[in-house]
Amino acid sequence: MHLSVVITLLNEEDNIAPLLDNIHQSLKGYDYEVVLVDDGSTDRTVERIKELANERVRLVILSKNFGQTTAMAAGIDQARGTYIVTMDGDLQNDASDIPLMLDRLEQENMDVVAGIRAKRKDGMLLRKLPSKIANGLIRRLTGVYLHDYGCTLKVFKKNIAKNLGLYGELHRFIPVLAQIQGGRMMEMPVKHHARIHGASKYGLGRTTKVMTDLILMVFLQRYLQKPIHLFGGLGLLSGFAGGVINLYLLIEKLMGADIWGRPLLILGVTLILAGIQFFFFGLIAEILVRIYFESQQKKTYYVREVFNPAAEEAH
Numbered sequence: 001m002h003l004s005v006v007i008t009l010l011n012e013e014d015n016i017a018p019l020l021d022n023i024h025q026s027l028k029g030y031d032y033e034v035v036l037v038d039d040g041s042t043d044r045t046v047e048r049i050k051e052l053a054n055e056r057v058r059l060v061i062l063s064k065n066f067g068q069t070t071a072m073a074a075g076i077d078q079a080r081g082t083y084i085v086t087m088d089g090d091l092q093n094d095a096s097d098i099p100l101m102l103d104r105l106e107q108e109n110m111d112v113v114a115g116i117r118a119k120r121k122d123g124m125l126l127r128k129l130p131s132k133i134a135n136g137l138i139r140r141l142t143g144v145y146l147h148d149y150g151c152t153l154k155v156f157k158k159n160i161a162k163n164l165g166l167y168g169e170l171h172r173f174i175p176v177l178a179q180i181q182g183g184r185m186m187e188m189p190v191k192h193h194a195r196i197h198g199a200s201k202y203g204l205g206r207t208t209k210v211m212t213d214l215i216l217m218v219f220l221q222r223y224l225q226k227p228i229h230l231f232g233g234l235g236l237l238s239g240f241a242g243g244v245i246n247l248y249l250l251i252e253k254l255m256g257a258d259i260w261g262r263p264l265l266i267l268g269v270t271l272i273l274a275g276i277q278f279f280f281f282g283l284i285a286e287i288l289v290r291i292y293f294e295s296q297q298k299k300t301y302y303v304r305e306v307f308n309p310a311a312e313e314a315h
Contacts, residue, residue, distance in 0.1 A: 002030060002031040002032060002081055002082055002083065003027070003030050003031065003032040003033070003081045003082070003083050003084075003085065003098075003102070004032070004033050004034075004035055004079035004080060004081030004083070004084045004085065005023060005027075005032060005033070005034045005035065005085045005087065005095070005098070006035045006037070006072065006075035006076055006078075006079055006084060006085065006086050006087075007019070007034065007035070007036050007037065007075070007086075007087055007088070007089045008037045008039055008068050008071040008072050008075060008088075008089060009036060009037065009038050009039060009041060009045055009049075009071075009089040010038075010039045010040065010041055010045075010065065010068075010071075011041045011042060011043045011045060012041070012045055012089045012090060012197070013041070013043045013044040013045045013047075013048045014196075014197035015089055015090055015091050015196075015197050016045065016048040016049055016052060016089075017048070017052055018091060019089055019091060020034065020052055020053075020057065022091070022094065022095045022096070023095040024054075024056070025095075025096075026094075026095035026096040026098060026099065027095065027098065027099070030099070032056060032081065033056055033057075033058060033079070033080065033081065034056055034057045034058070035058050035060065035075045035078050035079050036049055036057065036058070036059050036060065036075075036089070037059075037060045037062065037071045037072070037074050037075040037078075038059065038060070038061045038062060039062055039065050039066060039067070039068065039070075039071040040062055040063075040064045040065030040066070046059070046061060058078065060074055060075060060078055062074060067168075067169060068169070068171050069166050069167065069168060069169045069170050069171040070166070070167075072086060072166060072171050073164075073166035073167075076161050076162060076164070076166070077162075079158075079161070081158065082157075082158055083102060083105070083155060083156065083157060083158065084155075084156045084157075084158055084161040084162075085098055085101075085102075085153070085154070085155050085156075086152055086153070086154050086156075086161075086174075087152055087153045088152045088153070090195050090197075091193055091195065091196060091197070092192055092193050092194070092195055093115070093151075093152060093153040093190070093191075093192070093193075094190065094191040094192075094193065096191070097115065097153060097190040097191055098153075098155065100188070101113045101115070101153075101154075101155045101188060101190070102155055104186065104188055105155050105157070108186060109184070110184050110185060110186050111156065111157045111160045111178065111181075111183035111184045111185065112154060112155070112156050112157075112160060112174075112175065112178050112183050112184070112185040112186075113154065113155045113185070113186055113187065113188060114146055114148070114151065114153075114154045114175060114185060114186075114187040114188075115148065115151040115152075115153035115154060115187065115188065115189075115190035116147045116148045116151060116187050116188065116189045116190065117148055117150075117151050117190065117192035118189040118190065118191065118192060119192060120192050131148075131150050134149065134150070134172075134210050135147065135148065135149050135150070137211075137214060138173070138176070138214060138217075141214060141217075141218050142173075142176050142179075142214075142217055142218060142221060143221075144175050144176050144179050144185075146175050146185070146187055147187060148187070149172055149173070149175060150172065151190065151192075152171075153190050154174065156178070160178050160181060160183045163181060164177045164178065164181075165177060168213065169209050169213060170213055170216075170217075172210060172213065173213060173214075173217045176217045176220075176221065177217075177220075179221075180220060180221060180224075224289065225289060225300055226286075227282055227285035227286055227289060228282040228283065228285065228286045229282075230282065231278045231279065231281050231282030231285060232278070232279055232282040232283075234275075234278040235274075235275045235276065235277070235278030235279030235280075235281075235282065236275065236279070237275070238271045238272075238274045238275035238278060239271065239272055239274075239275025239276065239279070240275075241271050241275075242267075242268045242269065242270070242271030242272035242273075242274075242275060243268075243272065245264060245265075245267060245268030245271065246265075246268040246269070246272065248264075249262070249264060249265055249268060
């Protein structure tokens with residue numbers, strides 16, 4: 001199987017027919033499969049898929065609504081292609097972009113090609129403005145400089161997609177997860193259409209989720225394998241500041257000043273206690289990380305290629 005197209009769906013019954021038609025027309029001549037993941041739809045989405053599915057279509061029905069990230073992870077797990085494509089099921093992405101993206105991935109020897117929604121057909125206040133702010137924050141804090149993190153249309157090499165580690169609602173941070181693996185990425189403009197059927201499942205309510213997930217991404221990028229560097233550093237800084245304050249107050253006490261009940265004394269003691277807690281939290285986190293990697297036999301590195309001239313000559 002050359003290509004797997006993974007699409008998550010939630011109450012998109014009116015979009016199924018044009019979606020499948022768009023994919024089949026765009027991927028003529030390719031060896032491909034379409035993996036549709038129903039994320040707990042309450043309309044006739046599943047029935048419509050079963051009516052219209054052919055031998056290239058596989059349907060994964062989740063037992064309830066788990067969310068887009070989990071549904072995407074389920075689809076990627078089921079995908080059998082050498083290359084894996086993710087796209088939305090609301091007809092705003094266009095499958096005709098997939099061959100172009102696949103060509104760029106192969107020609108440039110990339111691991112991920114991400115879409116940039118050109119002439120985006122969404123509302124300014126509820127969709128474009130929050131997206132623009134979020135994209136800027138993610139670029140600045142993670143150092144992964146892509147223009148459009150919210151575009152679902154992406155093409156991956158199989159080994160990258162299968163090891164993304166999608167949990168919670170991290171689908172927005174797929175480029176960061178790929179970068180953690182050492183994935184090479186590029187982006188290109190893709191078509192974007194206005195939604196015709198159904199309603200968007202997202203709005204301003206996702207802003208807080210993006211912010212908390214962004215903090216997690218920064219931690220995973222910088223401190224996953226060495227959490228003591230973060231918490232130990234905070235502990236040492238806090239403890240040093242508390243020690244300096246208490247040393248100053250000790251000198252004042254020796255000079256006859258009354259320091260009992262002063263806010264500065266409370267601050268100094270609090271900083272020392274916080275420093276101790278931060279440091280031991282870092283030690284506990286280090287132990288948990290070792291358990292995480294060793295118990296599951298996970299590697300702390302990713303191998304792109306192993307070249308052995310002797311083996312090449314033997315063949």
